[in-house]
Amino acid sequence: MKTLIKGASVLLTDGSVKETDIAVDGEKIAKVGDAKDFVADTVVDGKGKFAVPGFVNAHTHASMTLLRSYADDMNLMDWLQNKIWPIEAKMKKDDIYWGAMLAAVEMIKTGTTTFADMYGDMEKVAEVAIDSGLRAVLSQGIIGVAPNGEEAAFEENKKLFADYHGAGDGRITVMFGPHAPYTCPPDFLRRVAEAAKERKAEVHIHLAETKGEVENCLKDYGKTPIALMEETGILDCGVLGAHCVHLTDDDIALMKKYEMRVAHNPGSNMKLASGIAPVPKLLKAGVCTALGTDGTSSNNNLDMLEEIRLAALLHKVDTLDPLAVPAMEAVRMGTEYGAKAVGLKNLGTIETGKLADIVLFDMGGAAWTPKFDLVSLLVYAASSADVDTVMVAGKLLMEKKRLLTLDEERVLFEANRCAERISAK
Amino acid sequence: MKTLIKGASVLLTDGSVKETDIAVDGEKIAKVGDAKDFVADTVVDGKGKFAVPGFVNAHTHASMTLLRSYADDMNLMDWLQNKIWPIEAKMKKDDIYWGAMLAAVEMIKTGTTTFADMYGDMEKVAEVAIDSGLRAVLSQGIIGVAPNGEEAAFEENKKLFADYHGAGDGRITVMFGPHAPYTCPPDFLRRVAEAAKERKAEVHIHLAETKGEVENCLKDYGKTPIALMEETGILDCGVLGAHCVHLTDDDIALMKKYEMRVAHNPGSNMKLASGIAPVPKLLKAGVCTALGTDGTSSNNNLDMLEEIRLAALLHKVDTLDPLAVPAMEAVRMGTEYGAKAVGLKNLGTIETGKLADIVLFDMGGAAWTPKFDLVSLLVYAASSADVDTVMVAGKLLMEKKRLLTLDEERVLFEANRCAERISAK
Numbered sequence: 001m002k003t004l005i006k007g008a009s010v011l012l013t014d015g016s017v018k019e020t021d022i023a024v025d026g027e028k029i030a031k032v033g034d035a036k037d038f039v040a041d042t043v044v045d046g047k048g049k050f051a052v053p054g055f056v057n058a059h060t061h062a063s064m065t066l067l068r069s070y071a072d073d074m075n076l077m078d079w080l081q082n083k084i085w086p087i088e089a090k091m092k093k094d095d096i097y098w099g100a101m102l103a104a105v106e107m108i109k110t111g112t113t114t115f116a117d118m119y120g121d122m123e124k125v126a127e128v129a130i131d132s133g134l135r136a137v138l139s140q141g142i143i144g145v146a147p148n149g150e151e152a153a154f155e156e157n158k159k160l161f162a163d164y165h166g167a168g169d170g171r172i173t174v175m176f177g178p179h180a181p182y183t184c185p186p187d188f189l190r191r192v193a194e195a196a197k198e199r200k201a202e203v204h205i206h207l208a209e210t211k212g213e214v215e216n217c218l219k220d221y222g223k224t225p226i227a228l229m230e231e232t233g234i235l236d237c238g239v240l241g242a243h244c245v246h247l248t249d250d251d252i253a254l255m256k257k258y259e260m261r262v263a264h265n266p267g268s269n270m271k272l273a274s275g276i277a278p279v280p281k282l283l284k285a286g287v288c289t290a291l292g293t294d295g296t297s298s299n300n301n302l303d304m305l306e307e308i309r310l311a312a313l314l315h316k317v318d319t320l321d322p323l324a325v326p327a328m329e330a331v332r333m334g335t336e337y338g339a340k341a342v343g344l345k346n347l348g349t350i351e352t353g354k355l356a357d358i359v360l361f362d363m364g365g366a367a368w369t370p371k372f373d374l375v376s377l378l379v380y381a382a383s384s385a386d387v388d389t390v391m392v393a394g395k396l397l398m399e400k401k402r403l404l405t406l407d408e409e410r411v412l413f414e415a416n417r418c419a420e421r422i423s424a425k
Numbered sequence: 426m427k428t429l430i431k432g433a434s435v436l437l438t439d440g441s442v443k444e445t446d447i448a449v450d451g452e453k454i455a456k457v458g459d460a461k462d463f464v465a466d467t468v469v470d471g472k473g474k475f476a477v478p479g480f481v482n483a484h485t486h487a488s489m490t491l492l493r494s495y496a497d498d499m500n501l502m503d504w505l506q507n508k509i510w511p512i513e514a515k516m517k518k519d520d521i522y523w524g525a526m527l528a529a530v531e532m533i534k535t536g537t538t539t540f541a542d543m544y545g546d547m548e549k550v551a552e553v554a555i556d557s558g559l560r561a562v563l564s565q566g567i568i569g570v571a572p573n574g575e576e577a578a579f580e581e582n583k584k585l586f587a588d589y590h591g592a593g594d595g596r597i598t599v600m601f602g603p604h605a606p607y608t609c610p611p612d613f614l615r616r617v618a619e620a621a622k623e624r625k626a627e628v629h630i631h632l633a634e635t636k637g638e639v640e641n642c643l644k645d646y647g648k649t650p651i652a653l654m655e656e657t658g659i660l661d662c663g664v665l666g667a668h669c670v671h672l673t674d675d676d677i678a679l680m681k682k683y684e685m686r687v688a689h690n691p692g693s694n695m696k697l698a699s700g701i702a703p704v705p706k707l708l709k710a711g712v713c714t715a716l717g718t719d720g721t722s723s724n725n726n727l728d729m730l731e732e733i734r735l736a737a738l739l740h741k742v743d744t745l746d747p748l749a750v751p752a753m754e755a756v757r758m759g760t761e762y763g764a765k766a767v768g769l770k771n772l773g774t775i776e777t778g779k780l781a782d783i784v785l786f787d788m789g790g791a792a793w794t795p796k797f798d799l800v801s802l803l804v805y806a807a808s809s810a811d812v813d814t815v816m817v818a819g820k821l822l823m824e825k826k827r828l829l830t831l832d833e834e835r836v837l838f839e840a841n842r843c844a845e846r847i848s849a850k
Contacts, residue, residue, distance in 0.1 A: 066795065067797075068792075068794070068795060068797070068802070068806060069795070069796065069797040069798040069799075069801040069802045069805070069806065070795075070797045070798075071797075072752060072798065072801045072805065073747065073748060073751040073752060073801075074747065074748070075747055075748065076747065079747075102791060102794060105791045106791040106792060109790075109791065211745075267738065269742060270738035270739065270741055270742040271737075271738055271741060271747070271805065272741075272747055273741040273742055273744070273745045273746055273747040273749070274742070275742065275745065276742060296806070299805065299806075300801065300802070300805035300806040301792050301805070301806040301807075303792075303808075310738075312696075313692065313695035313696055313735075314695065314739075314742075316695055316696060316697075316698040317694060317695040317698055317699070317700065317701060317739075319698070320636075320698045320700065321698055322498065322499065322500055322501065322504075322696070322697055322698040323498060323499070323500065324698070326498040327497060327498060365534075366527060366530045366531040366534065366833070366836075366837065367493075367531060367726050367728075369493070369527060369837050369840055369841060369844075370491065370493060370494070370495075370840060370841050370844035370845075371494065371841075372492075372493070372494040372495045372496075372844070372848065373494040373495075373497065374494075376494040376497045376498075376725065377493070377494045377725070380494070380497065380696065380724065380725035380726070381493060381494065381721070381724075381725040381726040382726075383728075383808055383809065383810050384808065385808050385810030385811075386810075408791070411791075412791065412794050415794055415795060416794060416795050416796075419794075419795035419797070420795075423795075423797065
């Protein structure tokens, strides 16, 4: 299958923009540049479109999309104990599937091409990745709450790795998902690290999200969450750490030493009042810092362009430096750094040989006028509703705002049905 | 002219939502409730739509939309002196008109029904309000930079008041617009206050936007900007103060005493790294706090839903309180408080007798699924691209995403033409 994207404004790796063609052969980009001799099966008209790498959502819980707007504006523990956990306990495999399908519709329509997910019953989310055509980095959330609950989840994670790592024509990879240091004791984390190393698997884990978590970790183990990850051997695996809001300089040095990657979630951190992660410091230290939406219970959407914008705005005001996280750096966090953060080495930029995950924004609207600087327009002015066409691994998932792999009406119907059932008194 | 909005989900004044009708007679709401006996000239199908009060953009510079993406990610003085001021100097009346027309297209499409504007050649912006059907609160920006420059602008502001206060069937009101304490010396501010009082006009002014401004004001006059406004008599007029980022407790007490209103601009304050205004404190003190986008050079769009979302998110993380500025309070800042802030007493809520400025959001998309809480969905999940229908003073300006008063294609063409001319070397 060969596709030619003809005459688009293409965001190049150096941050410049050029009006040119993108030739796609199979799952990869064959050429960026004049390709009038490329014999394509499909031609996509790129005129008036801005071609950017597909967004990488480096931390989410797709199936939780079923809980969108169920409970907001509450204190964390009240929210978790009295709202989220009771309704999550009612979610069955069918709900997991349709919740993730609802997420898939939203992700494709807003330009996300890869998502890193941690939740339960992840084989259902793998099915969604296969059915939708999205790229997914999946991990079973392993929470040591119920007796032996973590053992079952640990086994499920091993099975998920065996069954789905490399599935979906290579679009699915699997990590281990120990939930967090406050839900997984050190000895258990050691066993997870061993299991991951045996399989050369990586680890996706929540780290240092709140001040309280860090204080408790220091009290219980005499170490920060990051230092505890070193001690337990987790940092010897490739690690994708979600949040990383409350960090010491020593933590950042450790993260750099072990090449740990961060999924920064500005929207969630703001809404849950978790704090502001030291992103300019992390970037300066050379720690790969990507962006995630977190689940829609704490966001409440899966709009990566919004996270890119928040990353660009929040750190400017936090550091009182208008040059902090410039527009192009925020785009890289949502694309190139995102790919690296979730462990995908051949992804995240539009260049020859890379996997063809490409999004076309329609620049026809008022918010794209006038066009002095397309990267600035994308980051500070545009809407994810301007996403027109989405390609993953060389296959079109959406063209001219029409979904090609999913039946949107059906998905919304089924998601509403599931939401009604789990929320029924 | 009578219009019936039939069977919409209507946001009521207490924050609850009811599926019912809105009967509009002339420029006002005749009834909120079952109106099947209302004989209407036009019926708007409200099924699947969320009816909310039109957004009030309490601080912007509409014509600057022509400069969108011209210069970003720079230090303030470098940006102003080397980029913004030189290009603004090239703007003629034709540019002011088409810049504001471009803004009008964007505002209507994103649900804004009233805008408070401060800039030059404001009679051209008044024309845009008349032509587009938007509601506008206009003031001539009076900057004492060039010798006698402020005298000419002062005279223009008086003429603007004489010519346009109450124009456009009452949709236009005029304020005085002394730019800021650092651009208008105290004696001049005294004269502006006198002129405003003579006419019972109100004042729109930038106040306490940056730390540096407050420090200089203390050094030059021994007073904070707010206290200086008391001394010069400005606070005796009704005052709409833009930004108000750096405030003392005494400032807040003065603001409350004089019933000063604030236009908070979270997007601009974040992008320019100005700081975080003490919004929860202002709201607690009973100071009317509204929302604005500021100009698109420092935002870079006119999307009020984005400002509502930022207000809800930013103050949670700033105060580390997840209950700070809840969703409905953020909506009020963008609607009800906005109307009060710009001096319009009969506007900002959907209830009988109020001016009929109403926006319908299409709730058909994935981000509106499932629907546990419509206010939460609006504030935390929706996109302004979901705005479907817009009414101002009982007249439809947009229906089913189609502009009824403006020729979008023509406006974008003319705006591009103007932008090209002023940016030519």
